[in-house]
Amino acid sequence: MDVKKVLKSTKGRTLLLSALLVGAVPTMNVVLADLAATKYPAAETYKPTPVPDRVVLTWKGDTATTQAVTWRTDTSVVTPQAQIAIAEDGPAFKAKATTVNAESTSEVKGNQEYTAKFHTVNFKSLQPETKYLYRVGDGINWSGGLNLKQLLTRRSHSPLFTLATRRMTLKNTGPGLSAMPIPTFLKPTSSSMPAT
16 A cells, blocks of 8 residues: 555545544543542541531430430531431421530541541430431531430330431431331340349
């Protein structure tokens, strides 16, 4: 094949250019993918933000009528608080919720390049056998809605059975609006209740 003849004709140049492009496109895609994929630094992955994370139920006081909650934020949060209301279907949470300010906040500097704040609130005067919705935050940035149920109807030396479930919510809509049922295997039975 005479290359000079092929390059002189329009059809020849078009065919040659097409062949080059067809061969180059797959190679180019691989090169671009390698350039675009970068490992996200672990320090950034786990870095706290003003939006609460690592929400954990704990206890302080009478386990039949109280429930403490601890969560993490970055150091910009200055008004840590939680809201709680008896769970019911519908959008009434915001209107019925009681706001409780965090009773303790501590700053923790780990082995990463950031400092985190851990906050704790203690919900008091809860009713046994009652489902509650709660959320934690700073008044603007909130966790998703979470629910819990006080399961024991009397004080005892046995552990308190509490179920907390992360609720799927749309951004900025607040907590989930319906209480999840407690799975049967988690409900205490009369045989698991201690004698008084």
